[in-house]
Ligand SMILES: O=C(O)c1ccc(O)c(O)c1
């Protein structure tokens with residue numbers, strides 16, 4: 099398997115695109131005609147530039163409205179093709195993509211099209227060139243790869259082959275089993291794109307909403323498995339028309355693209371009968387047994403406030419690091435680390451972002467395997483000097499430059515607390531409020547980065563995404579995407595802010611980027627927890643009283659229950675699996691907060707309540723009575 103990407107997939111000037119594509123590790127690049135036309139160098143310059151970046155031109159495209167033209171247009175169409183052949187020879191590529199005709203004047207007829215391709219094949223062969231035919235999902239007569247293949251078969255020419263594009267076939271739900279009977283040497287190249295399932299006109303959907311394999315909802319891995327069953331082992335080439343990517347960072351989008359192909363190759367390798375594709379093997383996706391700890395970087399000044407918050411939440415200091423200014427606050431299986439070091443990564447994180455949760459540790463079965471997989475998928479490893487005798491915990495960079503530590507559930511973790519830490523007394527000795535686990539970690543990212551991190555988490559860890567939902571903030575929409583495992587031992591919610599006036603957007607704007615916005619802890623009994631919290635001096639986020647009348651009516655709650663919820667500022671939700679109770683802290687710093695939940699079978703995250711919670715949080719961000727900036 100070799101990797102390629104079409105220049106149309108990313109933003110930037112031509113040289114910038116090529117640099118990003120090469121840096122991300124691709125082997126080849128499809129030259130999109132418009133990128134080439136807009137560039138002010140000769141075709142030879144382009145060819146040389148591509149070579150200098152260590153890339154191969156996989157094809158030149160598209161050549162449109164070719165087959166089945168009536169006599170009056172036909173000879174001009176062939177002349178056009180000869181002109182493109184000239185360009186290809188100067189560029190130094192031998193393959194051109196012809197997409198199926200959309201012209202209203204074109205004539206149907208498989209044999210007519212086959213005859214046209216036979217003649218084009220003769221002309222191409224004279225120059226040592228090849229032509230690949232692709233069925234556009236909206237082609238006038240040909241819109242199905244099975245028909246394109248039939249035309250290629252009847253054209254019966256060595257220089258004519260078929261080009262498969264996952265989008266066109268999957269968007270039309272064409273049986274992909276039909277690919278298995280195409281001879282591999284007649285598949286000239288395979289283009290790949292995914293897309294979110296949205297009911298939309300095919301052309302509009304294709305030109306604006308394609309995304310990287312794994313980022314959308316189409317069964318791209320099954321598609322590639324069918325291709326691999328033919329024995330095809332050539333280029334897999336991304337062709338992603340996406341408005342957001344075209345305006346995004348060429349570097350970041352290229353990295354996502356490469357990751358998507360490596361992950362795809364790994365998925366296909368694991369399917370039966372896909373032996374055709376040579377894909378490097380890598381360890382399984384890492385299954386996560388839980389969040390081992392979350393670490394905050396804080397300055398001396400604001401540590402006090404966070405410690406007070408920890409105490410009010412019922413956490414007790416149980417350990418301190420033997421050589422560093424790091425304390426462990428614990429309750430149930432939850433460990434929160436407070437790092438006030440003045441050198442090292444935590445201190446840098448503090449300098450840049452202020453007090454924040456800058457690292458989380460995930461418990462995995464085998465740290466070295468998890469690390470190997472992460473690195474194979476382009477994650478950035480992180481390490482910093484450790485003191486003598488201390489453990490060097492493997493880590494990768496996560497959302498917004500935060501860290502994800504990978505710790506082995508049994509051996510390492512036990513050893514971390516034994517080797518690096520020593521027990522400590524907490525004079526404040528607060529009472530536990532019954533929190534026993536991290537329910538979820540909520541991260542806030544710029545909207546444009548959501549797909550990046552979705553692919554990051556789902557490709558490295560044994561997780562699934564659920565459909566994106568819109569959360570209404572009084573100042574805009576925030577998109578929310580859940581990534582979780584079947585066991586519910588890893589739950590990450592990712593909120594993508596489109597503007598800085600939303601609560602999520604505010605955090606990004608004020609803290610220099612994405613990060614952990616809130617941590618939710620689980621309790622078995624929210625009312626007992628609420629009572630214990632009150633006695634610890636905890637102030638719950640005040641929820642508008644109007645909310646309670648609505649849920650009473652909506653869910654048919656007993657007035658006595660509604661009263662209890664209201665008096666404790668607890669939010670309520672229910673799905674077909676069970677009930678959900680949510681209680682929030684006030685904000686800390688530029689919008690960080692804690693949540694406490696009780697879930698009895700409930701699968702969601704209270705999306706319907708988010709607007710009320712956000713409104714309440716926003717009231718806290720500005721002094722009472724002051725208008726919003
Ligand atoms: O949208 C298009 O016109 C178009 C062009 C070339 C392709 O390979 C394709 O998949 C779509």
Ligand SMILES: [Mg+2]
Pocket residue numbers: 232263289337
């Ligand atoms: Mg295509």
